[in-house]
Amino acid sequence: MAASGRAxxxxxxxxxxxxxxxxxxxxxxxxxxxxxxxxxTPTSRRGVPQGRQLHVLLDRGRQVLAELFxxxxxxxxxxxACPVDLHGEVHWYNDGHRMRRAPSDLIAYGMSRPLLEQVVxxxxxxxxxxxxxxxxxxxxxxxxxxxxxxxxVRVVPGGDDRTEIAIEAxxxxxxxxxxxxxxxxxxxLGYPTAPEERVEINVTYVTRTYRREPGQLEGLLGALANAxxxxxxxxxxxxxxxxxxAVVLSGVLGEQPPTDDEGMAAFAGSLFAPQIGELxxxxxxxxxxxxxxxxxxxxxxYERLRRLPEGYLVFADALCSFNPxxxxxxxxxSLEALLLRRLLAEGGAGLARRFYxxxxxxIDAPWQISVGTDLRFPEVPGRRTLKVRLVNAYxxxxxxxxxxxxxxxxxxxxxxxxxxxxxxxxxxxxxxxxLRGPRPAPTPVRQVQRNPA
Numbered sequence: 001m002a003a004s005g006r007a008x009x010x011x012x013x014x015x016x017x018x019x020x021x022x023x024x025x026x027x028x029x030x031x032x033x034x035x036x037x038x039x040x041t042p043t044s045r046r047g048v049p050q051g052r053q054l055h056v057l058l059d060r061g062r063q064v065l066a067e068l069f070x071x072x073x074x075x076x077x078x079x080x081a082c083p084v085d086l087h088g089e090v091h092w093y094n095d096g097h098r099m100r101r102a103p104s105d106l107i108a109y110g111m112s113r114p115l116l117e118q119v120v121x122x123x124x125x126x127x128x129x130x131x132x133x134x135x136x137x138x139x140x141x142x143x144x145x146x147x148x149x150x151x152x153v154r155v156v157p158g159g160d161d162r163t164e165i166a167i168e169a170x171x172x173x174x175x176x177x178x179x180x181x182x183x184x185x186x187x188x189l190g191y192p193t194a195p196e197e198r199v200e201i202n203v204t205y206v207t208r209t210y211r212r213e214p215g216q217l218e219g220l221l222g223a224l225a226n227a228x229x230x231x232x233x234x235x236x237x238x239x240x241x242x243x244x245x246a247v248v249l250s251g252v253l254g255e256q257p258p259t260d261d262e263g264m265a266a267f268a269g270s271l272f273a274p275q276i277g278e279l280x281x282x283x284x285x286x287x288x289x290x291x292x293x294x295x296x297x298x299x300x301x302y303e304r305l306r307r308l309p310e311g312y313l314v315f316a317d318a319l320c321s322f323n324p325x326x327x328x329x330x331x332x333x334s335l336e337a338l339l340l341r342r343l344l345a346e347g348g349a350g351l352a353r354r355f356y357x358x359x360x361x362x363i364d365a366p367w368q369i370s371v372g373t374d375l376r377f378p379e380v381p382g383r384r385t386l387k388v389r390l391v392n393a394y395x396x397x398x399x400x401x402x403x404x405x406x407x408x409x410x411x412x413x414x415x416x417x418x419x420x421x422x423x424x425x426x427x428x429x430x431x432x433x434x435l436r437g438p439r440p441a442p443t444p445v446r447q448v449q450r451n452p453a
Contacts, residue, residue: 004027004028005027005028005029005169005170005171006027006028006029006030006031006168006169006170007020007023007026007027007029007030007031007169007170007171007172007173008030008031008033008152008153008167008169008171008172008173009023009030009031009032009033009172009173009175010033010138010153010172010173010174010175010176011033011034011174011175011176011177011318012032012033012034012036012038012121012132012134013034013048013117013175013177014116014117014120014316014329014330014333015175015177015315015316015317015318015333016032016034016173016175016176016315016316017032017117017120017121017124018068018120018175018316018333018334018336018337019173019175019315019316019336019337019340020032020124020127020130021068021069021123021124021127021337021341022068022337022338022340022341022344023171023173023340023344024124024127024128024129024130025341025344025345026341026344026345027129027170027171028129029129029131030127030129030130030131031131031133031167031169032124032130032131032132032133033133033136033138033153033155033167034132034133034134034135034136035135035136035137035138036134036135037134037135037158038121038132038134039114039118041118042112042114042115042117042118042241043114044113044114045114048113048117048177050113050292050324052113052207052290052292053113053205053207053248053290053292053324054207054236054238054246054247054248055111055112055113055116055327055330056084056108056109056110056236056238056327057108057109057111057116057330057331058108058327058328058330058331058416058417058418059086059106059107059108059414059417059418059419060331060334060335060417060418060419061330061331061334061418062107062108062109063419064331064334064335064337064338065120065334067338068334068337068338069120069123072119072120072123073109075119076109076111076115076116076119077109079115079119079241080111080115080240080241080242081109081110081111081115081116081241082109082110082111082221082239082240082241083107083108083109083110084107084108084109084110084221084222084238084239085103085104085106085107085221086104086106086107086108086222086413086417087099087101087102087103087104087106087406087409087410087413088101088102088103088104089101089220089221089222090220090221090222090223090224091217091218091220091222091223091224091273091275092224092409092413093223093224093225093226093271093272093273094226094399094402094412095226095228095396095399095400095440096225096228096231096272097399097400097402097403097440098403099399099402099403099406099409099412100402100403100404100405100406100409101406101409102406102409102410104410104413106410106413106414106417106419108238108417110221110222110238110239110240110246111240111241112240112241112246115241116330133157134158135157135158136155136156136157136158137155137156138153138154138155138176138181139153139154139155139156139164140153140154140185140188141153141154141172141185141186141188141189141312142154142166142168143189143309147189147190147309148309148310149309149310149311150169150172150309150310150311150312151168151169151311152166152167152168152169152172153166153167153169153172154166154167155167169311170311171311171312171313171351172311172312172313173312173313173314173315174312174313174314174315174318175315175316175317175318175333176318177316177317177318177321178298178317178318178321180314180317180318182300182314182318183300186309186312189309191305191307191308191309192305192306192307194300194301194302194304194305195300195301195304196298196299196300196301197298197299197301198296198297198298198299199296199297199323199370199371199374199375199380199381199382200295200296200380200381201252201253201294201295201296201297201323201374201377201380202252202253202254202293202294202295202296203250203251203252203293203294203295203323203324203325204250204251204254204255204256204257204291204292204293204294205248205249205250205251205257205291205292205294205324205325206248206249206250206257206258206259206264206289206290206291206292207246207247207248207289207290207292208246208247208264208285208287208288208289208290209240209244209245209246209247209285209286209287210244210245210246210247210279210280210283210284210285210286211243211244211245211283211284211285211286212239212240212243212244212245212283213283216245216279216282216283217237217245217275217279218275220275221238221239222236222237222238222239223235223236223237223273223275223276223279224236224237224273225271225272225273225276227250227251227252227325228376229376229377229378231272232251232252232253232255232377233249233250233251233255233257233267233270233271234249234250234251234252234271234325235247235248235249235250235267235268235271235273235276236248236250237275237276237279244286245279245283247268247276247279247280249264249267249268250325252374252377253377253379253380257291259289259291261285264280264289265277265280265281268280268281269281294323294324297320297321297322297323297367297370297371297374298320298321299319299320299321299363299367300314300318300319300320301360302314302319302352302356303353303356303357303359303360308352308353308356309352310349310350310351310352311352312352313340313351313352313355313356315333315336315340316329316332316333316336317329317333319336319359319363320332320363320367322366322367322370323370323374326366326369326370326373326416328366328369328370328418331366331417331418332362332363332366332418335362335418336359336362339355339358339359339362340355343355343358365418365421365422366418368422369415369416369422372388372391372392373392375388375392376392391422394425394426394431394434395412395425396440397434397435397437397439397440398412398425398434398437399412399440400437400438400439400440401433401434401436401437401438402437403438404437404438405433405437407430407433408430408433408434408437411424411425411430412425
């Protein structure tokens, strides 16, 4: 498909940047609109409230970003991001079981969200035909006479003159994130609301950064202890730029991590990874703690609608917003960007329907991982099929077996990093090793005094 026409992307966060990269191969002009004033340095901003929380780029996301932006890994490293061998350099405690470590080719980058977004935004802004327009708030859609095609957006630009203007486009992509206005805009045009799937997990998480010094975390670069039924607390440590560790403490189903020094140390000390508690007791904090709440994972099933407008796509978190604890959002958005680039190259009519159907298949595996794990908690509303119950019981056995079998740990990490599909955990050889391995003993729940919100 030869480049022609104009595309507009709503939102210049990671989803919008990745969409713009895909569109730049197919359109002469790509306008990336964001209501924020975009920073020139890696700085948190209002439109990305999660930007102050811990972020780790999963291995599959790293691979896709390298394909879309050649050399970006070296650039991120040069600007302070820290490559981490996920199996060899991280303390993993899954359901209280310490995974056996081994060197691997699973690499994640530890860095702040603002650094990642800044580097990607600079790459996107340098693409031919791409313009990033900060301070432009999209207020609605333009359509053809019968409403069957979106033909652009209504925009209120920044500055003193707040007069609404029209920007015409051959394709509009909504990458407005969890607060997407697409349900409202499409309803205004007479389209039905897409069916939604919601999983109410009620996550609260607190992130703080600490000075990184030799010998911390027993010489490794990360640590993780997950939440589980009876222990609704979790913690993650990952390296950041500027010689820091970022620590996130999280609670589900109303569990509230505190934000005072003593309370955070006590909360960390209740986790199954003792390295996290030790770090918070001894490391020097270099930022204030930042709290954020995430009520529910939401998946909008646009692929199930019979009527869709042409010239309009809903993308990334606006299409499916995952429990942030699993770190899947940026990687799924990057996979959707690859998909969009391929579909545009193929050309032809019906882009919206083709995209939603294929994107649903991209989303299925990470959604299955996220939702299936959340449904382990009996307090989380949702249908627990026999498959969900059996898989969760099997994964519990796998975590116990991975304390001695590094190969099983590697297989699990490849799945949660979206490198391999979940079915790879169910090969006959691996199932036999899981069943022959150590059985998960009842895990004692670590009791500490709860801190009020």
